[in-house]
Amino acid sequence: MVLLLALGPFLLPEYRNPEGGRVDLASSLLSLAAVLAVIYGLKEVAKHGLQPVPSAAILAGVLVGYVFIRRQRTLEHPLLDVRLFANRAFSASLSTLLLTVMFLMGVQFVVAQFLQSVLELSPLRAGLWLLPAVLSGMVAALAASAIMGKVRPAYVFGAGMVLAAVGFAVLWGVSASSGPGLVMFASVLMFAGLAPVSALGIDMIVGAAPPDQAGPAAAISETSNEFGGALGIAVIGSIGTAVYRGQMDQDYPDGVPAGAEDTLASALEAAARLPDQAGETLATAAREAFARGLQVNSFVAAPLMLLMALAVSFLLRQIKPAAAEEEAAAEPAPGAETSSAAPGLQEEPAKS
Template identity: 50%
Template sequence: MTPHATTGERAGRREWTGLAVLSLPTLLLSLDMTVLHLAVPKLSADLAPSSTQLLWIVDIYGFLIAGFLIIMGTLGDRVGRRRLLLTGAAAFGVASVLAAMSDSAGMLIATRALLGLAGATLMPSTMSLIRNMFHDPRQRTVAISVWMSSFMLGAGAGPLVGGAMLEHFWWGSVFLLSVPVMVLLLVAGPFLLPEFRDPTAGRIDVVSAALSLGTVLSVVYGIKQTAEHGVGLVPVLAALAGLVLGVVFVRRQRTLATPFLDLRLFRSRGFTVSLTTVALSIFAMGGVIFFVAQYLQMVLDMSPFTAGLYSLPGVLAGMVGILAAPALAQRFPAAYLMGGGLLVAALGVGMLTTLTPESGAATAVTALVVLHVGFGPMIALGTDMIIAGAPPERAGAASAISETGTEMGMALGIAVLGSVGAAIYRTEIGGRLPAGLPPEATDVASDTIGGAAGVAEQLPGALGAALMDAAGEAFVTGLRTTAAVSAVIVAVIAVAATALLRGVTPGDGGGHGEPPAGDDGPRGRGEPVEAGR
């Protein structure tokens, strides 16, 4: 393949330093998604939340990030991406201090909600600023790879950093990690980050914003509730209501002279196929990775901190795959790199079908390394194609759509594949339970392996060990089946992505087809307002 053409103004030292600044809140945001789970026992003892309050403490952050991504991405296109990023950073820092100082469950829920709202400004703002700072296709691919690797690093470091802090400080200390990072962003941002906005975006349509929020929140709520509690009337109705609102939202955008979300973005083959590939891949692999984390803790009896250490090689392998993608993209077509990477990831997922309770951690860790190193090029080049498939003035909306697709894919993967694994667990555990269990203990242990672990702690040593052996066998059976299904799904995605993305490169503006932003030639490719350079 002929290497990508080098076009556009090349970035200099200022842009690369600005990228380092943009990577910090990204790392922090992904870290913040994981550290709270480790703090739950201590904050529960301190604040004594009800079961419902504890659920909202954990979930409301992710709910509001997912719900407001599209709104914030579109808002950034209108008011300025740097302005929105710095405003969100200030709000995130303040909310972090308030969360750390919370003295009641209600206050912590409120501050977590504010953290989610502020967090929704960070991801689309950082990604869209990268689109506008790096005009050269090669440099942009490298920049997005660095940005993606910082996100993975934060996710991998969460259990380690959180575990270390909780050993020496109170539970609120995990929230204070963000404060120095946000202060640095507020100080350096005005000097290193340029301002961009779309001068022709028009006013924000409040009705469309409300429909967008209602759509995403309803669907995500339905998915998450199904994942945690099984299929029920309320979650199903919530998801259906979200889908109805989504249809109304799309129909409204088609009637507006200046739509809240320009659906013409989806005319770009590179944008649409890459978005679908990323979302479906995360759907297929997210649920499996969730099961592996449980396997390390519940079956192999590791602490969260130790399980985090064993997961770290996979995270580092993913970073290698991501950072290698730009160099590989100069030698091979992006479609083949993405498809080949997904086939490697499918092999890693397939390795999990050999797990047993006696396998130990080596097989699981090796599978995670293979999975992540294959996943890296796909996520790096796929994200680059999504951003490159939109004109610069629509980069905020494109970034928000990308992040929303990722959130939806992860939530669906855990819900759907998690339900498959849970159903197999319930089927398998019935014939394995040791004799002598009280009826109420049998019901709890037969529901989830976490329930079995809780019951086992209350039983005499031999009986508790026998119960955990049975639960481990049943759980691993579900994990192997889920891994087999996921491996097939990833392999199919690999073939489809390779075929559909042939001839599309990250730097070509999205591939064949009509321009994604308008029918009026120069207007569709108009230059954004640029200031502060």
């Protein structure tokens, strides 16, 4: 990071919109309020069901988001130029980035807990088991960047999502007795499939916007990236929590032991305070319930990833490879004079 900060000002070109306005603080507060209210509501619904307070929070977040959008339409210099969403390539790329990051970050959040709390690996060992997945994502992103010069982005993204769907399907077989190898293999497939979509999706978003809107487009893509991660942890984590609680209620129909009803961590703490046999039974049941939540999340993610692959392949099918775009930009306009005509077809200059 220090090297990047030192070399960035010299190596990275900068563009400033001469007509850019000041940041609208009210719009920033509205967007923040909308996001926090929705995520809070989703998390509370997972913990306590569809209660009045979390339901009202979700509804309030949606209404505040609507007010935010209406405000952007009236400002001379909006925080978010909603006209950008009229561009299909921009909207499709942004939606793809949001959902990709949502599933990848959400599932990996649960996977990290699975390795440490269910398989009882230390944080260092869990990180080392996930390191091949990160490396596969880096290699795949570099390879996809080279391939996109000759292949349409829609097909590159679609193939990556199909590969990620296979990774999610592999997680269907996970259980509390599974070793870390199965989780690592599934993570390698997921990262290899979705890392290129996440990395190159930002280029697609910025490239689809007009030059004078490059700054807002880049900001929207980064916000979408962060919001997708937060939303993924909230949604995927909430599904896992709901499945965990349902499984624990099924295993303990007479009542879950005190302190074990909410999370795996609380169950393991409660198990440590019980006699040996009872504590071991509770810990085993809690680990299996958590693994069941991971299974359900991956069971939901795999078919959705296939649907996203089809949608992206359709919506972005008209975007040409980078090499074809460059060739088209280099071609002269019809009827324009050119000196590149074939030999013998050029007119000779008039002789005086």
